[in-house]
Amino acid sequence: MSTVNTIYRSKSQEKIGFQTNKKINPNKKIAQQNSQLLVFDCPPHIIGRMSIVGKKESQGPFGKYFAKVEQDDKLGEKTFEFGEAKMLENAIIGAVSDAGLNISDIDLMIAGDLLNQITSSSYVARDLNIPYFGMYSACSTMTECLTIASSLLSAGHFKNIVCATASHFATAERTYRYPLEYGCQKPPYAQWTVTGAGSSVLSTEGEGPVITKALVGKVVDFGTNDLNNMGAAMAPAAADSLLTLFAQTETEPKDYDLIVTGDLGKLGSDILRDLMREQGFELGKNYIDCGASIFSLDQNCYQGGSGSACSASVFNSFILSKMKEGVYNKVAYFATGALMSSTSCYQGETIPCISHGVIIENNGDDLCYWKN
């Protein structure tokens, strides 16, 4: 436990040394080596949100929470890809107006999607004409966006940042699988890509829940290579990030009102429970998986939903509205992403997965050193 470096970060401007031990004190705002955990001095507020889903998603258990339901899969556009971009744009505009702002008040847009070269997000950024970071982290894109946005806001570089992501069943099928109308059977462990978009506006000021911590995930690969069994591939990544969170913040599952994972599906979330149990953590009733719960059993969606919009739309509807009502006060949101391409899988490579997470709290301490 040697003192490696000194930094000047605390409010009182006193010297704090940081040490290379794994456990960090979440109440002390110090940067540490070997820590995947980011603790925000100036936790940003989530001041606006918007969720848009397709018709099928609106018939699921979360149906009534979504802000907008699109009946037309193409949204009146020429192709599904244009439709997806349009949906993302609508989500961003909706979230910005929900925050009571104009697009011109937004300093930065951080967005991503599942298409090759994340084209949907880039076209939206072109049309909105605001500074833009494109993110790709497959289905964990939303938490990656939130992590980056929170860091930038906490450091005082920007005032308002909009984070958004979208996915579309039809475009994802084309990117990763077969033509839409091709009649093929899917195995019972497959998942259904969610058609939807979710967007949050983060700001250094305002009302709303705050993002107090974020956890940057590691790429975890347990050697599965079945393109259809995403849940089994991603569960170890979620377990890795959750275990790191519990170790580095010295918390356990019951310290959170809700632990949310992205799109592991029914099978994947069961595997995650098993993996966590093996490590001595029991995920109880406060654990949900967006993928496993977005569709109901009779909707024929195999293990549940997947796609970057799966957790993004649930987060920006159900979870944030329950936080507003005060049902949940501390939520750990860990989206999981499978970072393969169909090429890499056909070439025999296994599926690398990642899980980034953010901790959202209703009452976060603001220890900002640069705010007056």
Added chain:
Amino acid sequence: MANNADTKVRERNKRYNKYVKAVTPSSAFIKSLFNAFWVGGLTCTIGQLFGDIYRLIFPDLGEKFIVNLSSITLITIAILFTGLGFYDAIGRKGGAGSFLPITGFANAMASASMEFKTEGLILGTSVKLFSVVGPVIVNGVVWSSVVALIYYFAMGVIG
């Protein structure tokens, strides 16, 4: 890309994959077989029905022509169903029973041409038309050549 070279990691992956295999639900074998049987059987029966009807209407046509005509009818119906958007539902139910008959081939081509139409007539439809059925054609040609060669030499030895 030699990742996970470490034996410990390999051991862990092996254990995990074994575990995943144990918990992953597999397709209901008997049910799939049954569905494939009746969907495939029904398709072929309908084809036979068309053949018989044609034979009644045009008794002067040759047997070969009748067979081709009923195949063409099945293909047309499959493409129509694909365009109307419910062949994929049949495919999901029928599995091999829906893609082994000629209708499955028609569906694969029609779905690809519909899917990639947005990228234009040349780079979209023309290039991607055989993206799904390509393997069927390649394997059909290769294996029929192999069988033909075997037949040729076997006949040469016997005859």
